[in-house]
Amino acid sequence: MAPLAGLAGMIPSAAFASATTTQENNSTAALTDRAYHVQLLQKIVTPVVDNMSKGTLKKNMPKEKGPGYGLALEKVTYLEAFGRCISGMAPWLALPDDNTAEGRLRKQMREQVLQGIVNGVNPASPDYLNFREEGQPLVDAAYLCQTFMRAPQALWEPLDNKTKQNIVTELKELRRIRPAYNNWLLFVGMVEAFLLSIHEEYEPLRTMIATQKMKEWYAGDGFYADGPQFSLDYYNGYVIHPMFTEMLKVLMDNRQGTKADYDQAMKRMQRFAELQERMIAPDGTYPALGRSMTYRTAAFQPLVQLALMHQLPEGVEPAQVRCAMTAIMKRIFEMEGTFDKQGWLQLGIAGHQPEVADVYTSTGSLYICTNGFLALGLPAEDPFWSAPPAEWTAQKVWSGKPVKKDYHVTY
Structure with a gap:
């Protein structure tokens, strides 16, 4: 593997030391993990x-585009890149300013993101983004809405009225678009939920349909089918659990949905996250299966989202999630070829593997991976970052240590 390189020098180089090295001081190791995550996020998003x-x-x-790519590339890839990228950054950008190196970097990036949002919806800007042609913009507008829902005070309120x-x-x-009969219903729901959250006119039927169909498509044991037919892939991580719970939270808070629906969806996401943590192998690898594997760390969005919310499933400690995610990141982002020579992400899982890309995948699609970094929205002193390193479940299992047995759930 090639070492991480080419980062702006705002975060100290000691950030690259492994947080799981047993010889290191525990507290130093935990802080080093955070610095590694920050510096890696910086490299990805810059x-x-x-x-x-x-x-x-x-x-x-x-x-760059996948084999057999079938979309109108110039009309969709830029909103993909920006909307997906900032959706994962949002909780981190929402942290208060401080005078640390990380704090100064965060403030700089928040200002860049805000200016980027302005440019993206300004018809006079060279980077005016397309919302009005093709169907794909519905998907990535949902990630833009997710950004605002995750960090309203940092990324919505400061914007000028125009x-x-x-x-x-x-x-x-976007209401012109007929969504696919699968996870796309959640993209519709997220757009309408965001409009509701800012007290704009919204269409309740769209959120009602998304809610009802997701409940019908629940397959059991933490998994939703992606439409009427189940497919074994990571769409429960990329889209379904995070967006369903976030949409339901807005509906509940605005008395347009029930607490029972939200609580049930949260329990199901917790079960899914429990399984996700167990799927991370001792060396930081995980099963490469299903569609959209080029989305990389976004697969583990439910796990880190629950860590951010302090709602990890019982028996899953924050430190073991931190250490497992760090191991995953090292496997993916330190592999030669994951980035090109200019620092852009390339198609692949670990390295440059364009053959695994789907017919809808281009460079812009890849920036959804920032959603594996949601836990950076927790301050440095939170136990997620400050607790001593901990082994995750697979490490315990395959080194002969005691582990909690697993069993399916029926809710």
């Missing part, structure tokens, strides 16, 4: 947010 803030994303972003109105106008234009 090409997108820096260019978007300058109006040069369309000019400079590569347009930009806010531009965003609302673009989101309402």
Whole structure:
């Protein structure tokens, strides 16, 4: 594996030391884990947010695409890149400013993201993003809405009124799109839930249908089918659990949905996250199966989202999630070829593997991986970061240590 390199120098180089090395001091190791996550996130997102803030994303972003790619690339890949990228950054950007190196970096990136949002909905900008043609923008507008729902005070409220109105106008234009009869119903629901959250006119039938169909498509033991037929892949991680619970939370808070629905969805996400933690092998690998494997760390979004919410399933400690996610990140992002020479992500899982990309996958699609970094929204002193390193379940199992037995659930 190639070492992580080419990062801006705001985070100390000691960040790259392994947090799971037993010879290290525990507290230092835990802090090092956070610095590693921050520096890696910085490396991933900088090409997108820096260019978007300058109006040069369309000019400079590569347009690699999967074999048999079937979308209108120029019309969809840029909103994919920006909307997905900032949805995973949002909890971190929502932390208060401070004078640490991380705090200064966070403030700088927040300002870049805000300017990028302005540019993205300004018809006069070279980086004006397409919401009005093709169907794919519905997907990535949902990630933009997720960004605002995760960090309203940091990323929505500071926007000027003209930009806010531009965003609302673009989101309402998406109602022209007929969604696919699968997880796309949640993209519709997220857009409408966000409009509801900012007290704009919204269409309740769209959130009602999304809610009802997801409940019908629950397959059991923490898994939803992606539509009428079950498929074994990571879409429960990429989309379904995070967006369903976030949509239901907005509906509940605005008295348009029930607490019972939200609580049930949360319990199911907790079960799914419990299984996810067990699927992480002792060396930080995980099963490479199903569609969209190029989305990388986004597969584990439910696990880190629950860590962010302090609602991990019973028996799963924050430190074991932190250490497992660090191991995954090292396996993926330190593999030669994951980034190109200019620092952009390339198609693949670990390295450059364009043959695994789907017919809808391009460079922009890959930036959903930031959703594996949601726990950076916890402050450095939170036990997720400050607790001593801990083994995750598979490490315990395959070193002969006691572990909690697993059993299916019926809720």
